[in-house]
Amino acid sequence: MKDGEFLRTSCGSPNYAAPEVISGNLYAGPEVDVWSCGVILYALLCGALPFDDESIPNLFKKIRGGMYSLPSHLSDDARDLIPRMLVVDPMKRITIPEIRQHPWFQTNLPPYLQHPPEAVEHEARKVDEEVVAKCLTLQFPGGMSRDQVVQSIERDERTPVRVAYDLVLDHKNAKIRIDELRNVKRHDNQPKTFSPPDPTLLVPGRGPIPMAASPMIAASPGDAMRQFGGRTPLTRGPPAMPSVQHMNDALAEKKRRRWYLGIQSKKEPAHVMSEVYKALLVLHFEWKVLAPYRVKCRWQPPLAFAPSTGPSHAKPIKIGLQLYKVQQHIYLLDFENLGGDAFTYMNLCARIITELKTLSGAVRSMAPPTDMHAPPVGHPSHPHQLHNPHINLHG
Known part of the structure; x- marks a missing residue:
């Protein structure tokens, strides 16, 4: 990447990607970010994605055409801001400084x-x-x-x-x-x-x-x-x-739901980590066990991953994984970017989560309930007390 050059890589989740990204056109960073933020804002206020379809071609058609609907419960300011963020033409899309001055953004701004x-x-x-x-x-x-x-x-x-x-x-x-x-x-x-x-x-x-x-x-x-x-x-x-x-x-007058970064599980810690290692193996990761419930892993892009660029784009992506206990019988797998391209990191995290869900679904469909869990381990008050000498699956 050089200063002043446009970007061309199509990456990220399609539902959040701007039309110019999924179309393979050259694009600049800020305009794409505004579109993705518009999708996130819509999801936060409406409880659903503006562009969603089981068929990828149909999804791309909706994104390229800017086809979505606004619920009637949205405020006037929100109904004004979201369409200005989800403009198909990036040159007509609202800018970040303009968003900061918009009435919806300024309302009750800390x-x-x-x-x-x-x-x-x-x-x-x-x-x-x-x-x-x-x-x-x-x-x-x-x-x-x-x-x-x-x-x-x-x-x-x-x-x-x-x-x-x-x-x-x-x-x-x-x-x-x-x-x-x-x-x-x-x-x-x-x-x-x-x-x-x-x-x-x-x-x-x-x-x-x-x-x-x-x-x-x-x-x-x-x-x-x-x-x-x-x-x-x-x-x-x-x-x-x-x-x-x-x-x-x-x-607040009423209780709000907690927000967490990561993927939650109610399974035993040992079982969660065993599925993590299986997912890393399937996705061709290399990893090093730093602690029973803390892993540092690395993914090396194949040579054909970025053929139009130089060797600098073949740098490995390093991800830190750690299992935390957030509540009784509830554990959280936290992801951390330790080095590498941010977009590739997000894509790899999504692939890890998808693989974990696939493995979990396979276990539920193939094994009886008594075989779904690993041997019992303790339930410590915090992640650093999680310990199982048999969890180190990687030498």
């Missing part, structure tokens, strides 16, 4: 989302002196001066100092956002714009994980540091901040 990405990125590079002062009160091994703490933070390496800084900073930002949300006047006849504090806003490269899925949430940054014993945690956990459920209790 203050922390009102700033453009450029301003957020600029703020993210600044070191918060108040947080640094708080970090200096923590007892790090050997003791550290202010300059040493700042240098450790600016290096952006996973050290105890950086972990403590992120925890304190996220906790501070969460309090600010809760206060902002409480001050936002909400109306029942207007679309809700609630979003929980995003720990990735000021910490690039870190993806959110379900709040109830990790034991690394501590009452205070100091507790977290004592919990780690002065060492950096091996896995990426969420910051020490009020949980999503806590904010819902304070801000």
